[in-house]
Amino acid sequence: MPDHAPDKRSVDVLIVGAGLSGIGMAYRLQERLPHLSYAVVEAREAIGGTWDLFRYPGVRSDSDIFTLSFPFRPWRGDDAIVGGADIRDYLEDTAREAGILxxxxxxxxxxxxxxxxxxxxxxxxxxxxxxxxxxxxxARWVSFCSGYYDYDTPYDPGFAGLDDFQGTLVHPQFWPADLDHSGKKVVVIGSGATAITLVPALAPDAAHVTMLQRTPSYVLAQPRKDPIGNAIRKVLPPRGGHLAVRTKNTVLQWGLYQACRRLPDQMAALFRKGAVAAVGSEEIVDEHFTPPYAPWDQRLCISPGGDLFEAVRDGRASVETALIDRFVENGVRLADGRVLEADVVVTATGLSLQLLGGATLSVDGEPVDPSQTYAYRATMLSGVPNLSFCIGYINLSWTMRSDMTARLVCRILDRLSRSGADTVTPVMDGTPASRPLFDMDSGYIRRGAHLQPRAAGTYPWAMKQNVVVDAWQTNRAGLDEGLVWSASRDRRPASRAAAGA
Known part of the structure; x- marks a missing residue:
């Protein structure tokens, strides 16, 4: 890919990151505020962010592409659950066609x-x-669209005996392009979305694949195609069809999440019934697919077409729920003394949380610790002027939230352009009860809780993980509540102000 570079190092808006969030932010900016100059800086060598980083077998979206893709650029493929390479191509095509490159x-x-x-x-x-x-x-404004985890350093559980293992050890974040697992025994450590993707992808060529998990996850089989959505798109123009399917799927996902939170026992029983039907064994499901927590206490995992269940049912893959003692020469020894023999071990043990792409912030020379700030509408940090960050939902597609954030930032920038002010700062009055911004029990969220900005129970300092409530509150937000607008001339010494008059 050519190394496109902006001509100027002084811009109105600097966007950090060229993944889903950064491309979406750039598009909304040039759509709504074309008079503002902007540049996008990307640490990697290509467009895509997460979808350029992860190259492991079977990498795919964990939600449907109609809600993951942009509302302003219709997805034209037939599948609803699509591979990482297709998503990467979609992002690059979007950036090229919109002139963002x-x-x-x-x-x-x-x-x-x-x-x-x-x-x-x-x-x-x-x-x-x-x-x-x-x-x-x-830059007059900096928009961090760099996600919330560390691209360079995944989570390391500190397994004992790694040097004793004589096979191949791989982390999904750094998958070697030349790895050949054909005819080999593979152990995948983990039970999250990455492990659930890898196991059925590796199973057809491996001698056997074992998913080794400490705790089961809820796994829901979901069709790869959306027949109703495809039918809708056949009768509506591309943009209208895309938005109709996007709305349908958003409502369905939102409804599923609400049902899980309000009726956890009934939904857990429903997930169990589906897993038993797919695997064909109550014993396997009760031991390996029945978590000790309620649905959506941690992220619900998707199995496209039930491929994980199919691999287990056919005997090409199996699941072990156990604690690890240590690695040994020929595999992984469990706490009960058994050894899972392996030629290849994949440590799909999770991510490390990192905010702002690892960059440090200061205001007038004073360092800013994001964990000591409150998040204004999950978009700005209290006490930090003219800066936004972008995160997606944990319980819905990332883009459902990131596009909402981009549109809010454009509203704020538009007011800055028209009002005569040049600075806007979120200001929290008082010290209300708070919690971490990402409120979920997933491992990487728990481990990174001390790094997160704080959230309160009410807007504008809340993020509800509820797209209906968040959209209502964000899209109609008054821009005076929680924000202080000012001009730099008000803060200059009198002599300097007079000299510049």
Whole structure:
């Protein structure tokens, strides 16, 4: 891919990250505020973010593509659950067609950002290329669209005996392109979306695949195609059909989540019934597919076409629910003394949380710790001017939230452009009871709770993980509640203000 680079290092808006969030932010910005200049900086060498990073077998979306794709660019494929390469191509095509690539510079990692109140500007330090050459950007606004986990360092559970293992050890985040697992015994450690994707993808060529989990997850079989959605798209124009299917699937996903939270016992029983029908064994389901927690206490995992259940039913894969003692020469020894023999072990043990792509922030030279801030509408940090961040939902497709955030940021930027103010800062009055912004019991969320901005129980400082409530509150948000607007001239010394008059 060519190394497109913006001509200027001084822009109105600097967007950090060229994945789903960054492309969506850039599109909304040039759609709604075409008079503003912007640049996109991306630490990786290509478009895609997560979908460029993960290249393991079977990598795919964990939700339907109609809600994952952008509302402004229809998905034209037939499948509802699609592979990572197709998503990556979709993102690159979107960026190219919208002219976003022309504003994007790759191999450019943001190291730090410092705000000057007198100048009403961010000075952003970046490291460029493999050699890490230092350069700077200046921006009136910085939009961090870099996700919420560490691309360079996955979670390490600290397994004992790794050096004793004589086979091949792989982490999905760094999958080697030349790995050949054909005819080999494979153990996949984990029970989340990555493990549930890998097991059926590896099973056809491996001698056998074992999914080794400490705790079961809820797994829901979902069709790869959406017959109703495809029928809708045949009778409506592309954009209208796409939005209709997107709305349908959003309502269904929202309804499933609400049912799980309000009727956990009934939904757990329903998931168990489906798993038993798919696997053909109550014993296997009760031991390996029945979690000790309620549905959606942790993320619900999707099995397209029931491929995981099919692999277990056919005997090409199996599941072990046990604790690990240590790695040994020929595999993994469990706490009960058994050894799972393996030629290849995949440690699908999860992610490490990281905010703002690892960049540090300061305001007028004072360091900012995001965990000591409150999140204004899950979009800005209290006490930090002219900066936004973008996260997606945990219980719905990422884009459902990221597009909502992009549109809110554009509203704020539009007011800045028209009002005569040049600075807007979220200000929290008082110290209400708080919780981490991402309120879910998943392992990587728990491990990173101490890094997260805080959320309160009421808007504008809440994020409900409820797309209906969030959309109502965000799309109609008054921009005075929780925000303080000002001009840099109000903060300059009198002599300097007079000199510039």
């Amino acid at each position: 022309e504003h994007t510079r790759f191999s450019t990692k943001v190291v730090s950002a410092d705000w000057s109140s007198q100048e009403a500007r961010w000075t952003v330090r970046v490291a460029v290329g493999a050699e890490g050459r230092e350069e700077t950007y200046e």
